[in-house]
Amino acid sequence: MVVxxxxxxxxxxxDVADPPGVVGLTPVGxxxxxxxxxxxxxxxxxxxxxxxxxxxxxPGVGVGVGVGVGVGGAVVGATYPAELAxxxxxxxxxxxxxxxRGAEIxxxxxxxxxxxxxxxxxxxxxxxxxxxxxxxxTTEASRPSRRIGFEWTNRYRPASWASLDFDLAYTxxxxxxxDPVGSFIPGAPxxxxxxxxxxxxxTGWFGALRWQYFGARPLVEDGSVTSAPxxxxxARLGYVFDNGIKLQxxxxxxxxxxxxxxxxxxxSQLRNEAFPVNDIxxxxxxxxxxxxxxxxxx
Numbered sequence: 675m676v677v678x679x680x681x682x683x684x685x686x687x688x689d690v691a692d693p694p695g696v697v698g699l700t701p702v703g704x705x706x707x708x709x710x711x712x713x714x715x716x717x718x719x720x721x722x723x724x725x726x727x728x729x730x731x732x733p734g735v736g737v738g739v740g741v742g743v744g745v746g747g748a749v750v751g752a753t754y755p756a757e758l759a760x761x762x763x764x765x766x767x768x769x770x771x772x773x774x775r776g777a778e779i780x781x782x783x784x785x786x787x788x789x790x791x792x793x794x795x796x797x798x799x800x801x802x803x804x805x806x807x808x809x810x811x812t813t814e815a816s817r818p819s820r821r822i823g824f825e826w827t828n829r830y831r832p833a834s835w836a837s838l839d840f841d842l843a844y845t846x847x848x849x850x851x852x853d854p855v856g857s858f859i860p861g862a863p864x865x866x867x868x869x870x871x872x873x874x875x876x877t878g879w880f881g882a883l884r885w886q887y888f889g890a891r892p893l894v895e896d897g898s899v900t901s902a903p904x905x906x907x908x909a910r911l912g913y914v915f916d917n918g919i920k921l922q923x924x925x926x927x928x929x930x931x932x933x934x935x936x937x938x939x940x941x942s943q944l945r946n947e948a949f950p951v952n953d954i955x956x957x958x959x960x961x962x963x964x965x966x967x968x969x970x971x972x
């Protein structure tokens with residue numbers, strides 16, 4: 675059984691082999707049960723949640739309520755509108771999302787000809803953060819968090835056949851309650867950026883070069899272990915004929931950068947190791963690849 679909460683709602687999973695009864699308590703004080711592939715009957719009041727295996731029930735529904743402390747919630751998949759109505763009828767006072775609070779202020783300018791620039795400052799708080807658990811290969815509810823940062827976006831078109839763009843976002847992401855293990859949110863990058871240049875008219879030759887950057891991410895709460903930053907370049911070259919036929923070649927990771935898409939830090943054990951070891955586990959970026967496209971516009 676897995677119990678958790680996310681920024682989009684309190685979620686969890688239980689198998690029909692689990693015994694009937696209250697199935698778990700999350701760090702935000704919410705009992706949670708979700709049926710994914712199995713079918714579970716859900717009966718609840720505003721104080722308790724009871725799940726019983728059954729051949730008839732409410733598929734795809736997760737429910738959670740406060741049990742004396744904290745804030746509970748419930749979530750239903752977007753493809754289950756009927757179940758959402760049924761759940762709301764049974765639990766009319768239970769929130770459907772983890773509580774969040776946010777504020778944003780920004781400015782936009784087109785003072786320079788061809789340039790569209792926007793700057794926004796924001797703060798965002800969640801009552802529960804979703805963290806990956808390496809041993810279980812799933813996620814779990816964690817501590818409340820706050821993000822403070824800015825987003826800067828720029829679009830510049832100096833000529834009809836050329837456009838440039840540059841985006842930069844910086845965020846300070848921290849847990850807000852005290853814990854001696856630390857306040858960093860594992861996996862939350864401080865900086866994300868992208869830039870690109872696109873050349874070409876509606877017909878004839880065209881091309882583009884794009885850059886994507888993800889800054890170093892803390893992998894543990896005290897910030898003592900971090901990932902390396904990731905920087906990737908993609909390119910495009912093609913030709914559009916007057917009759918609407920387009921030939922296009924895309925190159926991905928054109929410099930064949932050896933980097934990771936995402937990193938985690940948890941305990942694992944290889945066959946030749948005598949005991950489990952804490953280490954970084956990562957998913958590598960895709961190596962150099964090409965894609966050829968032929969298209970016809972009508």
